[in-house]
Amino acid sequence: MASRKRLLLLIRHSPYGSSLARASLDVALAAAAFDQPVSLLFTGDGVLQLLPDQDSAALGVKNPGRLLASLPLYDIEQVYVDAEAAARYQIDLNAAPVPALALDRRAISALVEQHDHLLGF
Amino acid sequence: MTAARFAHAALARGHTITRVFFLDAGVANGGMSAVFPQDETDRLQPWVELAELHGVELILCIASALRYGMLDETEASRYDRAAASVHPAFTVSGLGQLVDAAATADRLLTFGG
Amino acid sequence: MTLHTLNASPASAVFADCLGMLAAGDALLLLGDGVYAGMAGTGARAKLDACGAQLYVLRDDTAAAGLLERMDAITVIDFDGFVALSEQFPRQLAWY
Numbered sequence: 619m620a621s622r623k624r625l626l627l628l629i630r631h632s633p634y635g636s637s638l639a640r641a642s643l644d645v646a647l648a649a650a651a652f653d654q655p656v657s658l659l660f661t662g663d664g665v666l667q668l669l670p671d672q673d674s675a676a677l678g679v680k681n682p683g684r685l686l687a688s689l690p691l692y693d694i695e696q697v698y699v700d701a702e703a704a705a706r707y708q709i710d711l712n713a714a715p716v717p718a719l720a721l722d723r724r725a726i727s728a729l730v731e732q733h734d735h736l737l738g739f
Numbered sequence: 740m741t742a743a744r745f746a747h748a749a750l751a752r753g754h755t756i757t758r759v760f761f762l763d764a765g766v767a768n769g770g771m772s773a774v775f776p777q778d779e780t781d782r783l784q785p786w787v788e789l790a791e792l793h794g795v796e797l798i799l800c801i802a803s804a805l806r807y808g809m810l811d812e813t814e815a816s817r818y819d820r821a822a823a824s825v826h827p828a829f830t831v832s833g834l835g836q837l838v839d840a841a842a843t844a845d846r847l848l849t850f851g852g
Numbered sequence: 853m854t855l856h857t858l859n860a861s862p863a864s865a866v867f868a869d870c871l872g873m874l875a876a877g878d879a880l881l882l883l884g885d886g887v888y889a890g891m892a893g894t895g896a897r898a899k900l901d902a903c904g905a906q907l908y909v910l911r912d913d914t915a916a917a918g919l920l921e922r923m924d925a926i927t928v929i930d931f932d933g934f935v936a937l938s939e940q941f942p943r944q945l946a947w948y
Binding site: 727733734 | 865866876896945947948
């Protein structure tokens, strides 16, 4: 795959309310596996994926927190979070499963402009 | 239907569509056995035409497809299911197909809802 | 410059999230249940007018909703126009 395009994934869904949250992380891992530059932006209810202490064992589904923690291992280091959305839910970003840089509206607009393709989940 | 109609309009304007990737609940579009009421449009035909008349690849995400019971011949046999449920115009494959198409395309459009 | 497509009712959280992401110079195409956000005189429409993005509605979805005469200054487009917008804007983001 010689061609490269910068891909920004906007993660908008809570971890267990739909299968979209999981799909977005799978796309991130697939992009990394194919050596495509990928960035993640948690926004809206997507910031709920960044809550610490998630334990989904009793639900019988995978815990996205673990997957998030593994992102740096796949060289996915461009992880951002909508500061306003994180504040709305009082998310402690220092305790989040993956380090995420908080961005205000203006910085988010600039981030979007730096990417070739957007995928919203 | 919006996505299929957009695709036909894009072809009519001279664009090339490499691939349509169906994710999550979108994989239901590839169902072979859906029956539509007589006074409603057949929702499968526009996709089949894209593949058969215009060579557009139609790919169902394998993780989503298995979850929704959308199996092609290969997967039906692998998981010992009675019959395929996916129309032969569609292929079941991995997310790499989405990433690969995005890497070469000028535009990537998403349809949801 | 991003083309946003909104397919969700103005009562949904998706509408608010979309509104928050619209930047000056962006375009917003309302389709599906998103067309209700374009209804003239509503609070949702006032928010759209204030956001600074160019507004469009998809004709067939607007007609189905019975709203062709209630979109005031929003440009009504067909699928050919939708494709033209995707040519004009380098990237698209779907809200649903």
